Amino acid sequence: MTSAVRTLCLLALLAGCAPAAYLFQMDTSGFVGNPSGPFSLTFSLVDGGGAETNTVDITDFNVGTGSLTGLPVLSGGAITIPGGFRIVDTGLDNRVTQTFDPGAVLQFLASFTTLPDDPAPDALSFSILDSNGIEVPTTGLGNTILYLELTPGALAELSASAEDPSLFDQPTFTEVPEPATSALLLFGGVLILRARRGARG
Amino acid sequence: MRLLFLASLLAVFLCPAQVPVAMSQHNTDRTNANLSEVLLNTSNVRPATFGKLFARDVDNTAYAEPLVIPNVNIPGKGLRNVVYVATMSNTIYAFDADDPQESTPLWSRNYGNGPPDDSWFASTRGILGTPAVDLSTNTMYFVKTEGTATANHLWLHAVDIATGADKFFSPTQLLFPKDTGDLVPSTPHTIQRPGLLVSNGSVYIGIAYFRPDANESWISQDGFVVRYTANDIRTQQARFQTTPTGLKGGIWQAARGLAADAAGYLYVATAGGDWDGVTNFGSSVVRLHPGTLAVVDYYTPANHETLFHGNLDISGGGVILVPGTDYLVAGGKEGVIYLLKRSAMGNLDGAGAGAWQKFPGINGCMTDCAATLGTAWWNKTNPILYAWSRRDYLRAFAFNGSTLNTTPAAVGTLRNEMGGTPAVSANGGTAGTGIVWATTTAANANATVVPGVLRAYNALDITQEIWNSEMNSTRDSMGGYVKFAQPVVASGKVYMVTNSNKLQVYGPQCGVDVGSMVTVTRSGFRYVASTRKYLQTLTIRNNAPASLSGAVNVALDNLSSGATLANSAGSTSCAAPSGSPMATAFGLSGFLAAGASRTVTLEFTTTNNNPITYTPRVIAGGGAR
Numbered sequence: 001m002t003s004a005v006r007t008l009c010l011l012a013l014l015a016g017c018a019p020a021a022y023l024f025q026m027d028t029s030g031f032v033g034n035p036s037g038p039f040s041l042t043f044s045l046v047d048g049g050g051a052e053t054n055t056v057d058i059t060d061f062n063v064g065t066g067s068l069t070g071l072p073v074l075s076g077g078a079i080t081i082p083g084g085f086r087i088v089d090t091g092l093d094n095r096v097t098q099t100f101d102p103g104a105v106l107q108f109l110a111s112f113t114t115l116p117d118d119p120a121p122d123a124l125s126f127s128i129l130d131s132n133g134i135e136v137p138t139t140g141l142g143n144t145i146l147y148l149e150l151t152p153g154a155l156a157e158l159s160a161s162a163e164d165p166s167l168f169d170q171p172t173f174t175e176v177p178e179p180a181t182s183a184l185l186l187f188g189g190v191l192i193l194r195a196r197r198g199a200r201g
Numbered sequence: 202m203r204l205l206f207l208a209s210l211l212a213v214f215l216c217p218a219q220v221p222v223a224m225s226q227h228n229t230d231r232t233n234a235n236l237s238e239v240l241l242n243t244s245n246v247r248p249a250t251f252g253k254l255f256a257r258d259v260d261n262t263a264y265a266e267p268l269v270i271p272n273v274n275i276p277g278k279g280l281r282n283v284v285y286v287a288t289m290s291n292t293i294y295a296f297d298a299d300d301p302q303e304s305t306p307l308w309s310r311n312y313g314n315g316p317p318d319d320s321w322f323a324s325t326r327g328i329l330g331t332p333a334v335d336l337s338t339n340t341m342y343f344v345k346t347e348g349t350a351t352a353n354h355l356w357l358h359a360v361d362i363a364t365g366a367d368k369f370f371s372p373t374q375l376l377f378p379k380d381t382g383d384l385v386p387s388t389p390h391t392i393q394r395p396g397l398l399v400s401n402g403s404v405y406i407g408i409a410y411f412r413p414d415a416n417e418s419w420i421s422q423d424g425f426v427v428r429y430t431a432n433d434i435r436t437q438q439a440r441f442q443t444t445p446t447g448l449k450g451g452i453w454q455a456a457r458g459l460a461a462d463a464a465g466y467l468y469v470a471t472a473g474g475d476w477d478g479v480t481n482f483g484s485s486v487v488r489l490h491p492g493t494l495a496v497v498d499y500y501t502p503a504n505h506e507t508l509f510h511g512n513l514d515i516s517g518g519g520v521i522l523v524p525g526t527d528y529l530v531a532g533g534k535e536g537v538i539y540l541l542k543r544s545a546m547g548n549l550d551g552a553g554a555g556a557w558q559k560f561p562g563i564n565g566c567m568t569d570c571a572a573t574l575g576t577a578w579w580n581k582t583n584p585i586l587y588a589w590s591r592r593d594y595l596r597a598f599a600f601n602g603s604t605l606n607t608t609p610a611a612v613g614t615l616r617n618e619m620g621g622t623p624a625v626s627a628n629g630g631t632a633g634t635g636i637v638w639a640t641t642t643a644a645n646a647n648a649t650v651v652p653g654v655l656r657a658y659n660a661l662d663i664t665q666e667i668w669n670s671e672m673n674s675t676r677d678s679m680g681g682y683v684k685f686a687q688p689v690v691a692s693g694k695v696y697m698v699t700n701s702n703k704l705q706v707y708g709p710q711c712g713v714d715v716g717s718m719v720t721v722t723r724s725g726f727r728y729v730a731s732t733r734k735y736l737q738t739l740t741i742r743n744n745a746p747a748s749l750s751g752a753v754n755v756a757l758d759n760l761s762s763g764a765t766l767a768n769s770a771g772s773t774s775c776a777a778p779s780g781s782p783m784a785t786a787f788g789l790s791g792f793l794a795a796g797a798s799r800t801v802t803l804e805f806t807t808t809n810n811n812p813i814t815y816t817p818r819v820i821a822g823g824g825a826r
Contacts, residue, residue, distance in 0.1 A: 046735060049812060050814065076810070092810045092811060092813065093728055095730075097730070121725045135729065135730065141738070142736045149724065
């Protein structure tokens with residue numbers, strides 16, 4: 001393998017390992033028909049130390065047989081974008097609240113920057129509110145379901161379950177390579193494979 | 202990306218226990234030094250910032266040192282830091298060590314009536330020697346005197362530190378050999394003075410035993426060390442008698458506890474008595490086998506006859522084992538300081554034998570004078586021996602690793618009438634943290650009650666008295682002085698027994714800023730829509746070598762305009778700056794062990810959209826906030 005090919009492969013692989021979007025998933029079948037509804041999804045980006053820098057995109061919602069209903073309530077640096085919301089750190093509190101008709105599943109993609117703030121990091125928190133605007137009780141601090149610190153090597157914290165585990169249990173938040181990154185990863189892999197075959201020949 | 206789940210993020214470590222005071226002089230080396238003290242220093246032990254926090258009533262004089270055991274699970278009350286006081290009425294008190302409001306003992310128990318005393322000590326003779334606690338079994342061992350004026354005997358108790366209940370077949374009567382070899386109970390006036398020793402599953406007791414003998418012109422005060430199995434005290438397992446075929450040689454050591462090395466060998470100083478180097482070991486320092494209590498080595502000064510007949514006990518100070526070395530320090534009424542090698546103690550002074558080093562360190566005396574050699578050892582890079590005797594000045598002697606400098610590095614400015622018995626507190630060898638504590642009196646305390654003064658000196662310059670209990674006597678007065686009683690320093694407090702039926706507790710009047718000892722890590726904020734609160738966690742890690750205890754709060758200085766700490770536990774009013782809202786990490790009975798972390802949740806509200814900013818200040822100790 002030539003050094004140029006080796007470098008290309010390395011770049012492709014590195015691109016494949018870089019942070020991308022994260023997929024949040026949870027089973028919301030326990031919410032279907034629940035008398036505490038209608039429910040709302042609320043995403044809040046809170047400034048940590050005054051350096052207003054970070055941005056979070058919440059997109060690609062999938063609520064199964066359910067749907068997002070009505071218009072979102074936006075505050076601070078929150079705006080709508082195609083397929084979801086963008087929340088920009090423009091002040092202490094930047095928030096989106098969106099009512100939804102639950103299906104069996106809730107999933108969305110979260111893409112975010114991880115610029116450090118000091119002495120506390122910027123953080124995104126996600127909760128589900130009941131019809132009275134009260135958080136569904138969870139095992140997370142402040143009844144959050146997802147808490148995400150926007151720092152290099154971002155720190156995510158998931159509520160293990162609702163206080164009533166029949167409502168939901170074990171949500172996940174996993175990295176999903178972006179399409180371009182996936183292509184680069186695939187390309188790099190192919191290059192390595194071909195180079196090895198060439199060396200054997 | 203690290204995915205940490207809630208449980209791990211909020212982990213609050215179950216802390217190992219903080220440094221306890223489980224025996225007299227803090228440790229089996231009997232250094233009389235607490236080198237894990239992180240709250241007291243030469244800056245905050247000052248009249249404006251340090252003084253009496255509270256006092257506790259007890260039923261008689263206490264000669265035994267108070268013991269401080271953290272995290273004791275008291276039935277019905279939970280985990281508490283406990284200070285134990287043993288009195289001359291045979292009562293043990295267990296008080297909350299930290300809470301000024303909890304004046305009622307967590308438990309107390311009287312273990313029987315002591316005989317009326319000859320007023321040399323107190324109105325009655327009860328528990329004299331400092332108890333010892335076996336932390337592996339949560340058991341306290343102590344010796345009481347029980348009975349009437351003409352028939353009283355010594356008994357060993359083993360009690361549960363959580364309740365005071367007897368255990369391990371407690372109590373058992375101490376028995377002594379008659380000339381015939383029969384074992385009999387102790388006679389009146391027998392005293393158990395040295396602090397007890399618990400080591401390697403055994404309990405050791407030092408005794409000065411009165412042996413009435415019609416054929417003698419005096420009553421012999423023979424010395425004994427006896428051993429019992431810690432978890433079954435019914436039967437005496439071994440016995441060392443200082444002068445089995447001679448007279449005297451009592452073991453009292455001015456109350457200092459029996460010392461033991463890592464292998465369990467005991468080091469004991471005997472009072473004036475017959476000596477032959479084979480059977481009788483009066484006026485000596487002996488090394489005893491931990492099992493048989495046989496003498497395996499000894500040192501005896503050449504003038505032992507003079508010491509014997511002049512009542513100049515070499516035992517009037519006990520033994521310090523110099524930590525990390527092969528040396529020990531001893532000395533007594535004569536004022537001579539002996540530095541001996543443990544592995545070759547020297548035997549009788551003479552050509553090619555004798556003490557490694559000896560020199561007249563303090564004034565001492567030439568005949569019966571009731572002087573003692575109070576000592577403490579600050580073990581650091583350049584170790585220091587502190588010594589203070591009766592009618593003398595506090596002195597500091599530097600140790601170079603093999604000898605003591607015979608010229609004191611410093612001499613205090615106060616000549617006492619009685620007292621001394623210095624104790625050291627410091628954060629390791631850190632400059633600015635070393636304090637020499639001592640009590641003195643300006644009058645003769647033998648057979649009468651005289652006022653005492655608790656004193657604190659800069660350990661690196663003992664000419665500097667940085668605080669004493671008479672600088673603000675209205676607040677800090679100590680009360681009646683107790684001979685040989687040593688201040689006990691633990692976790693930012695100084696515990697002092699008195700001849701006024703009180704335990705006095707001193708400490709910083711305000712909480713201490715321990716910012717240099719901890720790191721504080723802040724999480725981001727999470728917004729709770731229903732309450733409109735912003736939650737943040739602070740993780741406090743103790744980087745100090747010792748526990749932080751006696752309540753830990755976090756004050757938020759310079760909290761940004763518009764923000765309010767919704768779960769505030771009040772505001773600082775004593776610990777400057779004042780007016781800062783506080784959150785509580787843990788209360789008076791909690792502690793944060795060295796290297797451990799604790800997470801505190803802060804709840805904020807705000808009237809604007811500005812960032813919530815502040816400067817965290819971690820405050821520890823028992824003083825006001």
